[in-house]
Amino acid sequence: MNDRVRSMRDALLETLIDRMAVDADLFLLSGDFGSPVLDRLRVAYPDRFINVGIAEQNLINVAAGLALEDCKVVAYAIAPFLTLRAFEQIRTNLALMAEFRPMTVLLVGVGAGFSYTLAGPTHQCLEDLTVMRALPNLDIYCPADWPTAQALAVQCLNRSRISYLRLDAAALPVLPTLRDEPADSPSSFRLLRTGGSLVLLATGYMSHVALRLADRLADEGKACGVIDLYALSRFDASALAGALARYATVMSLEEGFIACGGLDALTLNLVNDYQLRCRVIARGIPAGYRFGQGSREQLLTKAGLGEATLWQHVSHLATRENAPDEI
């Protein structure tokens, strides 16, 4: 199908156009950031599309003010500028304020990880999971494909919560799931593969990498589990612990700085809280900023998270852990 590979951003904006037609209190605020699909939206709803200019602090503050007046607000900007430039605005006027007043604000940050491959480290975003996870009262989502992004956005706008949706800038294929999960009601994670004694617990773009690694293992007659975890703050912990429990090793895979409180910390805490017996191997981006251009895979390779390196690691683990004496 032609629409299998699609940008999450465009899919999300189309969902918003539909929602704005039926919800007169829904606003889209942009930090002077858009796309051709956005042009359709701003022509259709000029009074509820507000471009605040290149001013992310004000983007958040205005979103908070509108939300306090019972409007639903989507605040849309490039991920690092949204989450890092405006962090204290998010903390004070959204996370803190949400202790007192119900607010429906969906923060949409585009450009997860290295997905702006040519723009360099200012536009790439390896810190957002860390800093957003530091904030209470914030639901964090990192979808790996556009149907999930669309469905999560609808869910977020249907409840009085502050949410952060971390979108990849690249057009990515739809992840095949094992079961017939209803695409319109995502919960926290989905199983992409099961089997073996190793499971790859990935988020966002790394879920696609994990799936490719599992398929290569399958070509060699080996198996590993793959879980796409898209909810990174509030998630179904007991269900996820149940899914991990059968494995001897969990490898967390994130396109974000490692050992800074992102998916790796989530995994370690979960394993600890549920007293799972699996060991955790955390893979992410080692500390440091890397200048220079390249493809996504080249940038990941430069940062030590290339597919070839991961393949060596994963195939070694899968070989060892599939050995008969360990079954």
Place this chain on the structure above:
Amino acid sequence: MNYSAPLPLDLPALRQKARWVWRETLRIHRRSPETRVASALSCVEILVALYYGGFLRYDPKQPFWPGRDRFIASKGHGAISLYPILADRGFFPHEALTQIGQPGALLSVIPEPAIPGVETVNGALGHGVGVGCGMALALQRRDPDRRVVVLVGDGELHEGANWEAFMLAAQHRLDNLSVIVDNNRISMLGPTDAIVSHRSLPVKLEAFGWAAASVDGHDLEALLTILAAVTPGQPRCIIADTHKGRGVPGLEDAPLSHVTSIPPAQLDALLGETP
């Protein structure tokens, strides 16, 4: 009942009320020396004009009454002089004034949104104008007669987010938004002019597309006049020239008044009370 009908006290009564708020603010500081009293004393008349002069519409029995005007005391530290007013108007009992800063007390050293009559989180500076902008945008569509009033300090205007909001408000012609600058010209470490001068705030604000005017921020009559003015199609900024630590010898206009506590004996003498 609600208090949407203008109360307005007449000028002598307003002056009396301002004197009472000034004294109550000192009493609060007597009990809670950690409160930022100098910053609270510079905005007494501004708050009295807003709450008793018929300008703000509110209902103490329904703090989130949809027909209210929204007031944000963005200079959170300086808002303890708001407490006696909110108590007097019936938002909470007077006895709450005696417990500020104590464990479990309703009233905090910096106002929190758990307090009836407080709209937003403040204290972290530079947020009120932007949040007020968002409120004004929503009300502009839904109920353009409602006002949003934000009180900021001149030191607070060093925060760049204010200026992002000033630009947006003018662009969207938010004439339901007013910003009052408590221009006491002193921030924590000294005179604002000696730190990073604003030069001329009226000129700056006008250049940003606002209707701006200066007023003596301790002159209730002048405040009422300027508050009553309307500027269709333009947000309004009132630069209220004030004195930090107003009325307290040794504190008034002292460069370090922000972090200065008034000694209990001086407070007792000022209040004419024996400890």
